[in-house]
Amino acid sequence: MTQDTQTKEDFFTQRSHFCGDVTADQVSQTVTLNGWVAVNRDLGGLIFIEMRDRSGFFQIVADPEKNPQVHGILSGLKAETVITATGPVTRRPEDTYNPNLPTGEFEIYPTSVEVISRSKTLPFQLDDEADLVDEGLRLKHRYLDLRRPKMHQNFLLRHQVAQAIRNSLNSQGFLEIETPILLKATPEGARDYLVPSRVHPGQTFALPQSPQIFKQLLMVSGMERYYQIARCFRDEDLRADRQPEFTQVDLEMSFVNQEDVLSTVEDLLCQVFSVSGITLEKPFRRMSWQEAMEKYGSDKPDLRFGMEFIDLTDIFTTSEFSAFRQQVEKGGVVKALMVKGAASYSRKELDDLQVMAKRFGAKGLAYIVYNEDGPKSPILKFMSEAEQQAIQQRTGAETGDAVFFAADSFNAACAVLGRFRLLFGEKHNLIDKNRHEILWVTDFPMFEVDDAGNLSPNHHPFTSPRPQDLELLDTDPGKACSLGYDVVYNGAEIGGGSVRIHQRDLQAKIFKLLGLTDEEAHEKFGFLLEAFEYGVPPHGGLALGLDRIVAMLAGEDSIREVIAFPKTNNAACPLTSAPSAPSEEQLKELHMAWVLPEEEAEA
């Protein structure tokens, strides 16, 4: 205890060291530690307290014979009491070293201790098992959940990643510039969060879904290279890897081509991944969207395992097997997956695959199983001997293997087999968790074409087409590819961007293809188009999903584990009970009134 209250200048004695920083250098030196009681092991005589701060743990010992006063204070202290302990660092008796603790060879017998504040019994225990505690409860008491060393590690990692991003971009000539949070709603894309304003009755701001427009304006401003670790908001339903508010690493560069952007981001990602001790090879692999779909059935292929699709379309152009031949005649494809060892699937497993295929939007999943007494399949009887041989030869299937087929339009067949590729990869443990496969997927189609033939932008309406595809815009715009690119890590899209259109004529043509009139285009993006009247540099950029990147580096499945105060699945905050109803006065001031659905109005 600090005895002399007359000279006391603080409510507590400040630490000289952090718990985890005490080493052999401090032995016999007097230190003061501040922290929480993690565990109190009271042996009746000796008391061992494991003290915790952000840096780690340190053991405090109290001996009733050596210092009855200190022993008295520490006796019966509950977990999570905040204390100060001062005393000389001593080496533990050698047979009592704790190898599980970095400071496990040391301890202090304090000469003084202070209880700074006490804790109620916790709603859940802050041990490793807290990961299993109901997430709602963890979020309700997030300040306790965040006390756990694992969570500290996650946020240390997040901090280091943010630093790596800034280091890399700063050294590459980028300026960090903030853009507005309250902005004009753009009627496209995700649903906006709207913010009413007292001074503008009947009008709202929208929260940014991304700083897209502003970063392009900054290029018009001649800022040359901009970045921002930007919060973005989308009022859409959630997923494990999706939050209504999330963080993008947003960047944009002027007078660059696609290759410049990719190489800049490669430097950035190499630095980011090195935070976790992962070395990425530059340049990253490049794969066109077409190739990714053709071989892996996904625009974010997981390259940690092979199992590429095998194209069998040509085998069935003149086949007697009409189910396949008709798809080919309609311009579709026949694609196959060869799965080693899948011949051992039970009847039930094969049936389950059919159910899943239907859920994925296919009619079913045709298969041939190769077991010891030859190939077995419900579709075998429709195929000629030559076709059967061609299949086995092309796929390389051997006894014990199975081949699964999808015959459909290119997109549908690839999509279905892509889902099954991941499923089989998981099921057969083909995914090497120690591999780090990063790649660029490039040459995305400019447009998505709906059933009625309407075009919508695959990325966004400012994405430039490839120079070599300009003519296709007139002849067959559905086939035109863009200068858009995604960066994909272990089967997850962690970022994407594009080279933007800086030519007025071209932008007008794209708007026209998208079915936007001049008036509509100006209504939506007038300020950007106007800015583009005053000399616009060629520019391009990209945005990375920071939450997802950090979660993957931390080995977490959910981005909520790397967001300090995340929302629940319901887009609500259990800690603060947000959102909540505004007061009558607030509504009145905003000139607003609710028009609620019946049943909610009663609540």
Added chain:
RNA sequence: GCGGCGUUAGUUCAGUUGGUUAGAACGCAUGCCUGUCACGCAUGAGGUCAGGGGUUCGAGUCCCCUACGCCGCGCCA
């Protein structure tokens, strides 16, 4: 908006075919215990079985509705 799974002690869970007084571990409380580190030992408290309705002689258990949570589909330029 839709589907799946879940909700039992403070926490994590078990709870048989619908049948007496709903259990365990950890935590908590009290006592004992002088080298623990998942300390140990003993005793004890602690339950609106999420809420509502129904079936039944009888419901934690079966059915329906609601709420909440997680996962997925739609959605997310």
